[in-house]
Amino acid sequence: MGQGLWWGRGCPWLCVPLGGGGGGTAGAPTAVLPAGPSHWKELKATCGGDKQSPVNIDRRWLQRDGGLGDIIFEGYDQAPPGKWRLLNDGHTVMLSLESEPGAEHIAISGGGLPGRYRALQLHFHWGSPSRNGSEHTVDGQQLPMELHIVHINVKYRTLGEAKGHPSGLAVLGCFFQVSEAANSNYNTIIGGLRNISHAGQAVDLASTFRLGTLLPHIAQLSRYYRYQGSLTTPDCSEAVIWTVFEEPVGISREQLQAFVSTVHFPASGAAPLKMTNNFRPPQPLRSRKVFSSRDATASCGCPRCPFAPLLLLPLLGPFSSSP
Numbered sequence: 001m002g003q004g005l006w007w008g009r010g011c012p013w014l015c016v017p018l019g020g021g022g023g024g025t026a027g028a029p030t031a032v033l034p035a036g037p038s039h040w041k042e043l044k045a046t047c048g049g050d051k052q053s054p055v056n057i058d059r060r061w062l063q064r065d066g067g068l069g070d071i072i073f074e075g076y077d078q079a080p081p082g083k084w085r086l087l088n089d090g091h092t093v094m095l096s097l098e099s100e101p102g103a104e105h106i107a108i109s110g111g112g113l114p115g116r117y118r119a120l121q122l123h124f125h126w127g128s129p130s131r132n133g134s135e136h137t138v139d140g141q142q143l144p145m146e147l148h149i150v151h152i153n154v155k156y157r158t159l160g161e162a163k164g165h166p167s168g169l170a171v172l173g174c175f176f177q178v179s180e181a182a183n184s185n186y187n188t189i190i191g192g193l194r195n196i197s198h199a200g201q202a203v204d205l206a207s208t209f210r211l212g213t214l215l216p217h218i219a220q221l222s223r224y225y226r227y228q229g230s231l232t233t234p235d236c237s238e239a240v241i242w243t244v245f246e247e248p249v250g251i252s253r254e255q256l257q258a259f260v261s262t263v264h265f266p267a268s269g270a271a272p273l274k275m276t277n278n279f280r281p282p283q284p285l286r287s288r289k290v291f292s293s294r295d296a297t298a299s300c301g302c303p304r305c306p307f308a309p310l311l312l313l314p315l316l317g318p319f320s321s322s323p
């Protein structure tokens with residue numbers, strides 16, 4: 001019942017219009033059918049693939065890779081000329097980072113990436129007033145929010161072309177945690193949210209800014225997790241080299257609340273629904289490994305550690321109550 005109401009009140013992010021038919025007979029519902037993340041594979045076979053994102057980052061099973069050194073950030077330390085456009089695309093809040101023709105690109109390389117990657121856009125995934133909403137989880141725990149900065153391998157000209165290659169895209173993921181103080185580096189983006197309350201709305205931000213100010217502290221940027229995965233929305237292309245920073249970015253409860261309570265999903269009929277819980281849950285790791293960077297702190301780095309908790313299980317058994 002609750003579910004019917006939910007889907008009936010618009011098309012939340014988790015609901016993707018299933019194409020086809022639409023047949024207007026017998027009061028058939030319109031194009032939008034419930035199609036949460038667990039149904040995406042029916043829509044796009046790729047979404048049921050073996051290298052999907054996000055994943056749970058289980059710190060007991062990380063494999064350290066000494067080749068994962070410092071990432072080289074280009075253009076992250078200066079506000080570029082021109083304008084940045086913030087958009088409510090109906091699924092998330094997205095900031096387009098395409099530079100003006102002739103301007104220097106914002107790009108990343110190094111850090112074990114097989115080439116140079118140019119920034120395309122950034123967007124966020126969040127929860128609701130009562131739950132955390134990151135996509136990646138750490139040891140099974142979701143954090144309040146997650147930022148994704150999407151980059152395209154400079155050897156490909158279009159997103160479509162890049163999606164056809166395992167190393168076509170590189171996404172930087174940052175977790176957020178609630179801090180006492182507001183993070184003024186997010187003021188420009190948060191200030192634009194009220195202008196894009198409704199799906200489809202866009203606003204040119206008051207100014208561009210140094211993209212690096214959105215990231216964790218610079219001294220922490222060599223601490224990250226790396227794995228091969230996918231886009232986290234359909235078509236779920238398995239074309240992403242993921243870098244997830246270990247250190248979360250601090251943001252105040254009020255700032256977090258601005259995301260949860262200002263923007264809306266597309267309206268279809270009744271009052272628009274607040275955009276909340278726009279995350280995909282963790283997908284099976286299957287045969288993949290998550291690597292930790294040279295400087296990452298969270299790596300046990302020894303194959304024995306994972307077995308310690310297993311040895312304790314029989315001891316804990318009698319104490320755990322089962323219904």
Ligand SMILES: *[C@@H]1O[C@H](CO)[C@@H](O)[C@H](O)[C@H]1NC(C)=O
Pocket residue numbers: 132141142143144176177178
């Ligand atoms: C939500 O995130 C906070 C970190 O800001 C963490 O302390 C808390 O345990 C998380 N809650 C859940 C239910 O995972």
Ligand SMILES: *[C@@H]1O[C@H](CO)[C@@H](O)[C@H](O)[C@H]1NC(C)=O
Pocket residue numbers: 194195203204
């Ligand atoms: C954003 O919204 C505020 C008030 O809601 C308004 O004063 C301002 O002009 C808007 N900015 C743009 C660029 O539309």
